[in-house]
Amino acid sequence: MNPKLHRRGFLAAGAAGAVAVAATRAAAAVEWKTVLRKALIGVPNEATLQKFKDAGFEGIEATAHAVSQKEAEAARATADKLGMKIHSVLYGWANFNKAETLEKDLAAVENALRACQGYGADALLLVPCRIGGMAMPQPWEFDIDFDEETGHVRRVVVGDNEPYRQYIEAHNHAVDASRQAVKRLIPTAEKTGVIIALENVWNNLWVKPKIFAHFVASFNSPWVKAYFDIGNHVRYAPPEEWFQALGKLIVKLHVKDFKLNPDGKGGSFVEIREGSVNWPAVRREIERIGYNGWLTIEGGRLPLEEQNRRLELIIAGK
Secondary structure, eight states: OOHHHHHHHHHHHHHHHHHHHHHHHHHHTOOOSSOEEEEEEEOOSHHHHHHHHHTTOOEEEEOOOSSOHHHHHHHHHHHHHHTOEEEEEEEEEOOTTOGGGHHHHHHHHHHHHHHHHHHTOSEEEEEOOOOOSSOOOOGGGOOOEEOTTTOOEEESSSSOOGGGHHHHHHHHHHHHHHHHHHHHHHHHHHHHTOEEEEOOOSSSSSOSHHHHHHHHHTTOOTTEEEEEETTTTTTTSOHHHHHHHHGGGEEEEEEOEEEEOTTSSOEEEESTTSSSOOHHHHHHHHHHHTOOEEEEEOOOOSOHHHHHHHHHHHHTTO
16 A cells, blocks of 8 residues: 555545534534524513523513503513513404404503503514304315405315305405404504514414415504414424515514424424424524514423523524
8 A cells, every 4th residue: 555645545534524523513603693582471570580580581471461551560670670571462362353342352452552561562462363163174284375465365275165165254354354453553553662463373364374474564564563483383384484484574483392293284282392393494594584582482381491491402503
C-alpha cells in the first residue's frame, strides 16, 4: 500500500467526520429568530399565578371572562406583582347563528373585551358558533369547495353531496351570521385594544385550513385574527397545512397533541409530544411565518414542571 495514499485517505476521512460533527452540533444549536413565551390556562388569582410561575411559566390565559373591568384590573396588578402576564382571555363558544340569543351574546362578548382590557390582555379567544345534529362527513372524508366571494360551501365531499345538504345550508348560514356579528364587535375591539381571536374548535365549521383562513381574512381588519390550536385539527389536516394557510393571520397558539389511529382515521387527545403532531415541523412553521408570541398549553394531566419541560423542547425545535 502506498503510504502517501493511505495518509491522504485518513485525512479525508477525518475531515469528513469533523464536518459531520460540526453539522450535528449546528443542528442541535439552531438559533431561532422568533421568540416564544410559555403559558397555561387558568383563573388569574395569586395562588394560580404563583404556581404557574414556580413551574417555569411566564403567563396565563384567563378563563374568567365574565368579570368587571375593575376586577380584571385587580387581577392584573397581582400578575404584575409576581412578574406574570395575563396575555389573553378564553371566552369560548358564542351562538351568533341563533337570532333569539344574538343580542345577549354580543353584549357578553363586549363585556369580555372590556375585561381583557382590564387584564392587560391583547386577545380574546372566541368561537363564533357551532352547528350539529345533522348528517355530516367524517373528518377524513371532507373535501371542501367554497365560493371565494361569499365563503359559502358548495360541496363538502367528492361525489354526491345531497346527504349533506342540511349541513351545507347550516354551515353557510353560520358563515353569514358569524361575519355580521363579529363586524359589530370590531368597534369595541378597537376601543379596548383587544384582538378578536377566532377559533374553530370542533364546532363543525371551517374544518379545513383554506376555508378557515378565508373566513378570518374576510374581515380585512387588524382586530380580527386567528387563534390556532395546534392539536385540535390534526384529524382534519396536519398542523403544517394550517400554518401554511393561516400564516400571519395567527395571533395566538394553543399547544395540544392528538394521536391518530393507525389507519389515520380518528384518534384521541394525548399529552403533548406523545401524539401525531410533528413538533419540529411545527417549530419551523412558526419561524417561517414570523410568529413571536405565546404558546399556551391547553389541557393535560402531567405535573406542571413536566409540561414546562416538554414545552421547552418544542420551543427548541426538538
